[in-house]
Amino acid sequence: EDVKVITKDNVNILTGYYLKDDIKISLSLTLQDEKTIKLNSVHLDESGVAEILKFMNRKGNTNTSDSLMSFLESMNIKSIFVNFLQSNIKFILDANFIISGTTSIGQFEFICDENDNIQPYFIKFNTLETNYTLYVGNRQNMIVEPNYDLDDSGDISSTVINFSQKYLYGIDSCVKKVV
Incomplete structure (x- = not known):
């Protein structure tokens, strides 16, 4: 529904959304x-974020051995194209593909690793006292907002999980996308 075509550098990018049960799934794609x-991005509403978190937590850890395409297929993504295209449609992911979502408590972004496994990358959540921003990379979590002194040897916060000062891989692709 609400399909729009954006032409950029002789490439037609289609945007729109579809509904699966009570989940609104917004897409950006290129034929x-x-x-x-080619899927450029997917945005999920609050119910969609709940679904991807359930999907990721099936094995009880941050990364999943299931592929991102398995999640998208569970959201019936292929069914919206079957009437218009042949049934043997191949989906590929853009190099900067991100699946994102918004909920009442914050925002989520997920990326794929080299094996198309889903990995939380950016999470912003709100509490009564403050907002927190969490970047996840290389299985290391780091809260970057509010700002903490990295040299402080004291208790940083009980909200920090597996705090690491190691370089977070993948952040360069996010910066390139913004630039």
């Missing part, structure tokens, strides 16, 4: 050819 669709 590569008659059998290939």
